[in-house]
Amino acid sequence: MVTMANFLRVVKTLLALPRKRVNGAASLLTGWWMVRLLWRFRVLVAATLVVLVAYSTWGWVGLVLLAVVPPLASLTWRAVHPQSHGWLMNRLLARHRLRHVYRARWDAVMVACNLHRPLPGGDYGTPQLVTVSLAPVGDVLHVRLLDGQAPADFIRQADELAHAFGVPDVRIAPSGPGRVELVLVERDVLAEPVTLTDVPPVTDLRRVRFAIGEDGRWRTRDYANIAAEVGGGVPGSGKTAGETSMACGLIQNAAVQYVVIDGKGGEDWSWISGRAAAYCAEDEDLEAVLAIVEQVHGLMRHRLKTQKGERGEANFWNLPLDAHHPVVFVVVDEVQTFTDTKGMDNDTKQLAFQITARLSALVKKGRSAGIITRLLTQKPTSDALPTAIRDNASVRTAWRVITDDAAEAILGPVVRRSDITPVDIPEEMRGVAVVANAAGRLERVRFPYVDEHTAERIATRVADLRRELTEFGAPGVKDDSEGGSSEGASGEASEVRA
Ligand SMILES: Nc1ncnc2c1ncn2[C@@H]1O[C@H](COP(=O)(O)OP(=O)(O)OP(=O)(O)O)[C@@H](O)[C@H]1O
Ligand SMILES: [Mg+2]
The missing domain is CATH 3.30.980.40 (Threonyl-tRNA Synthetase; Chain A, domain 2)
Structure with a gap:
């Protein structure tokens, strides 16, 4: 085999020699000119030979077969296995180009x-x-x-x-x-929406598909060892829809639990209520929100204190992922509802401070406890998103924003030096955002769109994967809210039932 391959390589090299190496009388006498000519038109020569052989063997029938069989075979192949057919056609076309x-x-x-x-x-x-x-x-x-x-x-x-x-x-x-x-x-691949009628389950949290890049290929994110993500953009830019499409893949994994707090107080996230470990769409009852945040915070403390002793590793991500030890995604949509205290009365302000303090702790310490906090906001400024939170969020997404300051508030100073900015995104291109890629450079992507009925269908399909956070060591949510003694709740966290 090897000698045959070497022989063919020598012949090919000889044939590809520039003409001036063998020319004049030498070329004429040895017939080299003819070999070169045939080589140059090798495809035509090969095609002619095939036609002649077909004609001489089967006559006119041979020619008809030759005209009909290859396209038919190609069509059948495409129908049976479109991926491999598309791959070969692309390769042939690319080679031709x-x-x-x-x-x-x-x-x-x-x-x-x-x-x-x-x-x-x-x-x-x-x-x-x-x-x-x-x-x-x-x-x-x-x-x-x-x-x-x-x-x-x-x-x-x-x-x-x-x-x-x-x-x-x-x-x-x-x-x-x-x-x-x-x-x-x-x-422009990003000009048209990409609507999904179903979403494949996420099986590997180190390669989670989230959006499509300008080359038309999917972009993935590694969610291992990530503590927090911040996303911002003007109303209607596609924040909730982007988060929804990603959640639809993640909730199909048994080793993922979702906690959703919707600061808009509407129905944007009601589709997930049957699958979410905790769901709260309260925009005014901050005590209810605090109770959920405390519960997640308690789970974090429980894991941080017991993980090494019980499971052998201090870092959640060094341990195998399973349904008994799920990753917890905490989504807080319109987070400014709870963090921006302007216009709040004193009691509400206190609750808001407590929520912000707990979120801040989750963002800082949640990584090694397998808790990923995702904050979405229309208002990415420091009064809505404290810098202590924002600066610890390693993944950032900017949908359409109006000012350079807003773009910088989400993406950091890198956006001032980049040609790519979320300020340019046209209003009608909802779902297009700017993200930093693995190399730290900014790029435009389009989030796929999953309408809420599809999302709800998926959530219902996998509703049996839902678990209460208390099953994993989080403290229970108290119904009789006594004014939120948050210190007590989190202090007891490590002792509550596993
Ligand atoms: N990726 C997308 N592809 C196509 N259309 C989209 C996409 N994302 C959002 N849209 C359209 O934009 C509308 C608003 O999107 P979405 O609710 O996600 O905005 P938002 O940024 O969360 O706004 P708000 O801050 O008001 O909640 C959607 O109802 C949908 O019609
Ligand atoms: Mg929204």
Whole structure:
């Protein structure tokens, strides 16, 4: 096998030799010119041979079979297994584009865009176009840089490259040392909503799909070792819907429990009530909200104190995930209802301070207890979202906002230095947001949309996975609210029943 492969490689190298190496009389006498000519038109030669063989063997029937069988086989394949069919078709098309569209023009474009480098002999070198792949957004050219070049050289020439390739935009992304990807953007993948009629269950919390990137591919997040997430955006920008679509996948996992506090006080989250370990849509009764927050806080303390002794590890994420030790997602929608004390009377203010203090503790210490706090707000300023909370939230999502200050309040100072900002997001593009990717760079994504009826159907389907937090060691919620002695409740947390 190996010798055969080597032999073929030698033949291929010989055939690909530049013409000037074997020319003139030598070429004429050895018949080399003919071999080269046949090689050059190898596809045509092969096709002609197949047609001739079919005709000579089966006559006209052979030709008809040749015209009918391949398309029929392709259609059947596509019907039976569309993924593998699509994969092969994409590869063939990408290869065709590489050879006949991009490679043919590559050197000229590199020179025109000033991305070539002079070589000692007076010649010049160009970056190598290694391969082409097809993405929903357009073609992606994978390029190996010349020594001394960096992706920044391409970023500077992005406009020139877009004009040279005849596309509205070219995006440049480093893809490894010495490599860069040019994404020839032919359409804005984020322009159209992505509506899901069902959501696959999340099986791996280290790879949770949450939105679609500008290349049309899903983005995932690693929720292990994360304590908190903050999301902000103007009313109607898609915060609740984004959170809903993610929750629909997570609640199908038995090792996930949800706690939802809806500060809007409406029905946005009522779909999850049958599956949520705790659900509260109170925007005025802050005692009820405090009771739930205290309960989660108690669970956190219980886990932090007993986890090592009982399960052998101090960090929740080093232990196997199972339904008896679930990750707890705490969603607080419109969190400013509870944290922004302007206009509150004194008693309510005290409750608000207690809620904020507990949320702040969850954000700071919840990571190693497997508690992930997710705060959504229309008002991402420091009076609505205390900096102690915001700065400890490692995942941030900014849907449409109006001012640079609001964008910075959610995403941090990085947004001032980036071309990508949530201030640009058009009003009609609800569900589009700016997030930081794994490399820390900002990017635009679109959250999928799951309407509340679909969400409710999913929640009902998996309602038997719901557990009370008290089953895992959280203190019970007291009904006779005595004015919220929060110190007492959390202090007793570690002793309550497991
Ligand atoms: N990803 C999306 N794709 C398509 N449409 C969306 C998407 N997200 C939201 N929408 C549309 O926008 C509407 C408002 O979204 P949503 O309720 O999530 O906004 P919000 O930011 O939570 O607003 P508020 O702050 O008022 O609660 C939805 O009812 C839906 O019609
Ligand atoms: Mg909302």
